Amino acid sequence: MGWTGLICFCYFLLALEVFGLPGISHPVSIAIESYGMLEILWYLFWFLPYKSYLQKPGIRLEPMTxxxxxxxxxxxxxxxxxxxxxxxxxxxxxxxxxxxxxxxxxxxxxxxxxxxxxxxxxxxxxxxxxxxxxxxxGSRLRPGRGGAKPIRVNIDPVKMVHRSLLFYGLIGFLDVNAAIFMFFQGFSFWRQPRSNFFKVFPPRLQTLASLNASAAPEFSYFYRRHKCKRYRPIVFCHGIGIGLATYIPWLMTIPKDIGVLAIELLPVSGRICPEAASSSVFKEGMRKILSQQGIDDFVFVGHSYGTLLARPLLEDPVIEPMMNSMVLCDPVAILLHLPDVAYNMTRREPKTAPELEISWGAALDPRIAHTICRRLNWQEHYLLREHLIGRRTTAIVGSRDCVIHPDAVASYVYYGDVNYTSADVEEWKKTPEEWTGRGELELYYLYDRDHGQSLLIPNESVQITEVVEKYCRIDGGPDPKLGAKDVDTPEPPPKHPARSHFSVLTDSNMV
Structure with missing residues (x-):
């Protein structure tokens, strides 16, 4: 019945046993017991039916030849x-x-x-x-069946945990305060239709208060107007968790003259809301939003789940030419066919604090779990080298990432293959100092950092802002890391004695 309801019920039994009728009739006890009753009813009459409802089949894979x-x-x-x-x-x-x-x-x-x-x-x-x-x-599989069951994310039961009313109350409190804070930082909120107020829990007061309506009814977003012609604006897609609130410290490090369009992805933000949009609806919605704000040249920044949305945009004939460059933080989309993401998000029993944070704090949330297991087909979202060439892209990888296979992803980005050794880590450690922003595909390796820490730890988040800001420049001004050198007169990429660096220089018109 959920921990909060169970705790309140245990309190009732303890108070009755120790103090009798006066104990359970005390005003404080009545408040605790009433709240506990609400939580128990919430579990029985909302969560259990909701859990059953979320098991229904999801988006079917488009047939391939x-x-x-x-x-x-x-x-x-x-x-x-x-x-x-x-x-x-x-x-x-x-x-x-x-x-x-x-x-x-x-x-x-x-x-x-x-x-x-x-x-x-x-x-x-x-x-x-x-x-x-x-x-x-180098070996043959034995015929027949051996009893092992494969992970089939879109077919297997959706695993989830109960969220209490207290949890949703905290989410609502953070949501409103985040919206107020972003308003005073120059962001305007572009809401979904006001009728959606009754479809999202906890209720979002900003949906009623905002005068700005999003051109895409499936998505709300925050937008800070772009003011500088020497820079490109940023389009940001966040990861799973509690929404944009956790990214506010990083967003505040972006220079205020650079426009920021931060898309809200409510189905992966710890809320009860309509199911996540399909890839086709997402692309159509993004076209409308970009047109609404007059954006036709931008830097895409995706974090974790947000990197899964890069490929649909890259495959859209209208949006793809607008994407000048990309910054992929904790890129779950790169080498998504490896089993690490699927196993770590749906099967792993957490043993460390970061694993517990990912599992209980995010992946097992009912709507988030449904989105991962029923609204995504990995075949349509994974990223390989052929998807990333043609523009500058930086992948930011933490060496201790507990969601992806960090060494395989780092090797693939850095060398173009997955034939890495432990000695290669020493080369990757140098990438923050060697990063230039001129390579077609570059690695930014954060040693001893876990999933999410690139944007949530102040020192690293400032570095990420420097990467993003470099990509935003249009005028080819001096790079603070390179003194007076101009980004339109690139030098060859660094040579490594053991293996050749995969990244190649971009054409000057990409800068």
């Missing part, structure tokens, strides 16, 4: 550090002796066809992909 599936599986297999560890990860750390051929076929049905049925699936094509995986692994 055989050529598309073949190209995808080959591209992904080439970016797997260890195929056997890869298989174990997608089978929730099961032993290899438990993973048989038909078990892998179950996983491939979901990964490539988005289904759990063999109906309409070409078994010859399936065998082709399994053989390629066996060749890469």
């Amino acid at each position: 055989r050529a598309q599936r073949r190209a995808m599986i080959r591209s992904l297999l080439n970016t797997v550090p260890d195929i056997l560890i890869f298989l174990r990860g997608w089978f929730a750390k099961a032993h290899l002796d438990e993973i048989y051929r038909e078990d892998v076929m179950d996983w491939m049905l979901w990964a490539l066809w988005g289904t759990e049925s063999f109906e309409g699936v070409d078994m010859e094509e399936m065998d082709e992909y399994i053989q390629e995986a066996e060749i890469k692994a």
Whole structure:
């Protein structure tokens, strides 16, 4: 019945046992007991039906052609550090002796066809992909089933925890205060239709108070007007948690002349609200919002979940030309086909404080869990090198990131492959000093930092602002890290004795 309701019920029993009727009839006791009753009713008559409702099927994967599936599986297999560890990860750390051929076929049905049925699936094509995986692994899978169950995020039950009325009350308090604070910092709030006031809990007073209506009814956002022609504005998509409130300290480090459009993603912000929009609705909504604010050239900044929204924008013919450059913090989208994100968000039992924060504090929230498991198809959101070329992109990776596979992502961004060794970490540690902002794909490696700490720790958040500000410059002014050197006259990237750095220089028209 939730911890708060259970605690209040235990208080009632204890007061009755120790003090009798006077104990439970005291005004303080009556207040505690009344609140406890509300929490128990909330659990029984809201959470349990809501949990059942959120198990319904989600967005179906758009069918792919055989050529598309073949190209995808080959591209992904080439970016797997260890195929056997890869298989174990997608089978929730099961032993290899438990993973048989038909078990892998179950996983491939979901990964490539988005289904759990063999109906309409070409078994010859399936065998082709399994053989390629066996060749890469250097061993053959045993026929039949071994009992291991694959992780199939869109098919498996949605795991979630109960959120108390007290929790939602705190979220509402932070939400209102964050909106007031951002207003005094020069941000205007662009609301969803006022009818949405009754569809979101805790209620959002700013939805009633704001005179500005978002052009996209599915999204609200904060916008600080862009004032400087020498810079580009920023479009920011946040990660899972409690919304934009946790990002306010970082947003305040961005120079006030640079415009900031911060999209609110309520389904991943710890609220009860309508389900997350599909990729097509998101792209359409972003077109309307960018047009509403007259933005046609911007720097995209995504954090964690927000990086998953980069690919839909990159594939939109209207928005893609507007994206001058990207900063991807804690980039869960890069190498999303590796099992780490799926396992860590849906299966892992937390053992450390950061893992507990990610799991209980975010991933197991009912609407967040539903968004991850029912409103996303990883096949439509993962990022590889071919998606990122053509513009300047920086990936900011913490060495202790407990959500992604930080070493594999760092190696892929830095070298273009996942064939890394422990010695490579020493090279990556130098990237904050060597970063220039002129490479097509650059790594910014934060040693001894975990997921989320790039934007939440003051020292690191200031560094991230410097990266973003460099990308925002239009006039090719001097880089504070390079003295009087001009960004339009780039030097070759640094040479590393062990391996060649992947990043190549951009054309001057990208700067």
